[in-house]
Amino acid sequence: MKSVAAENIKEKALQWTPQRKTVFSVIANSEKKHLLAEEIYLMSKKVMPNIGLATIYRTLELFCTEGILQKINLPGEPARFEMLKEGNNDHCHYVCLGCGKIFEAPIQKDLSLSGAENDNIKDFTITTRSCWYFGYCKNCRDKAKIK
Amino acid sequence: MKSVAAENIKEKALQWTPQRKTVFSVIANSEKKHLLAEEIYLMSKKVMPNIGLATIYRTLELFCTEGILQKINLPGEPARFEMLKEGNNDHCHYVCLGCGKIFEAPIQKDLSLSGAENDNIKDFTITTRSCWYFGYCKNCRDKAKIK
DNA sequence: GTCGCTGCAAAGCTTTTGCAAATCA
DNA sequence: TGATTTGCAAAAGCTTTGCAGCGAC
Numbered sequence: 001m002k003s004v005a006a007e008n009i010k011e012k013a014l015q016w017t018p019q020r021k022t023v024f025s026v027i028a029n030s031e032k033k034h035l036l037a038e039e040i041y042l043m044s045k046k047v048m049p050n051i052g053l054a055t056i057y058r059t060l061e062l063f064c065t066e067g068i069l070q071k072i073n074l075p076g077e078p079a080r081f082e083m084l085k086e087g088n089n090d091h092c093h094y095v096c097l098g099c100g101k102i103f104e105a106p107i108q109k110d111l112s113l114s115g116a117e118n119d120n121i122k123d124f125t126i127t128t129r130s131c132w133y134f135g136y137c138k139n140c141r142d143k144a145k146i147k
Numbered sequence: 148m149k150s151v152a153a154e155n156i157k158e159k160a161l162q163w164t165p166q167r168k169t170v171f172s173v174i175a176n177s178e179k180k181h182l183l184a185e186e187i188y189l190m191s192k193k194v195m196p197n198i199g200l201a202t203i204y205r206t207l208e209l210f211c212t213e214g215i216l217q218k219i220n221l222p223g224e225p226a227r228f229e230m231l232k233e234g235n236n237d238h239c240h241y242v243c244l245g246c247g248k249i250f251e252a253p254i255q256k257d258l259s260l261s262g263a264e265n266d267n268i269k270d271f272t273i274t275t276r277s278c279w280y281f282g283y284c285k286n287c288r289d290k291a292k293i294k
Numbered sequence: 295g296t297c298g299c300t301g302c303a304a305a306g307c308t309t310t311t312g313c314a315a316a317t318c319a
Numbered sequence: 320t321g322a323t324t325t326g327c328a329a330a331a332g333c334t335t336t337g338c339a340g341c342g343a344c
Binding site (some may be wrong): 032071072073075079094096097101103104119120121123124125127128129131132133134136137138141 | 271
């Protein structure tokens with residue numbers, strides 16, 4: 001399993017090397033969805049002990065430009081990477097400040113231009129959306145109340 | 148002009164020092180809304196040549212925890228800082244990938260829980276929203292078509 | 295044989311930290 | 320005076336880059 005985007009790499013005469021296969025499968029098979037470069041590196045090293053960190057970074061960058069991955073930057077921590085799916089990737093993320101878990105939900109279709117009173121925005125062509133909500137999940141909120 | 152949040156600093160026995168005043172006024176009076184630490188540092192140095200970069204970072208962190216500033220992390224560049232206003236700060240950002248300009252619009256009220264099919268999300272308490280749309284403004288899109 | 299890819303090490307950049315001196319309450 | 324803040328320099332942490340060797344086509 002490589003995905004259409006992965007096929008694109010071959011078409012562009014870029015190589016589907018063992019290292020790139022490893023990085024791809026490690027991310028694709030991970031239970032965690034939002035991975036640090038360091039985590040991807042360590043998981044890849046289990047499969048391919050000689051792989052270098054620079055290769056990880058170069059591969060992640062490649063995958064991002066090819067639309068296989070999305071890079072996520074949250075405050076106070078290194079970048080994370082999330083696998084994109086064919087078709088709709090318009091979901092928003094709910095980050096619990098208590099337990100650190102990340103939940104996801106679809107983004108409303110009409111959300112993008114809502115409330116636009118500004119021509120610049122009414123006439124804006126969106127290519128990528130990134131919506132992040134920070135707060136507390138039920139569990140953590142309940143715990144906080146008990147305290 | 149200091150804002151309620153700035154007053155809070157005094158109440159907490161934190162000091163409203165010349166350096167902090169400088170950083171605050173430099174950001175408050177800037178035309179650009181989304182500033183790099185480096186930009187704030189250079190602007191502050193014009194007013195107070197001896198101010199140190201570490202002081203800038205420490206002040207920015209303080210202002211963020213006090214709710215005076217919001218830290219913004221976009222991929223591929225250092226953190227930016229945006230001044231928060233009293234009351235509603237729920238706006239989303241449109242970043243033009245052509246000219247780099249950032250436009251703003253209000254966020255829909257009902258946006259947060261829309262499409263939630265998941266209990267974790269239905270029952271999520273949001274404290275902060277961060278919505279970013281990437282794409283092309285009218286100008287840049289038109290230019291691209293001419294090419 | 296050419297071109298791209300890899301691993302290693304070094305460098306780069308942003309941000310944080312340690313500490314003595316200065317400042318403020 | 321005692322606690323906080325500052326500036327400088329050094330360190331830390333993440334990421335990128337240079338380069339020689341390797342591998343694919």
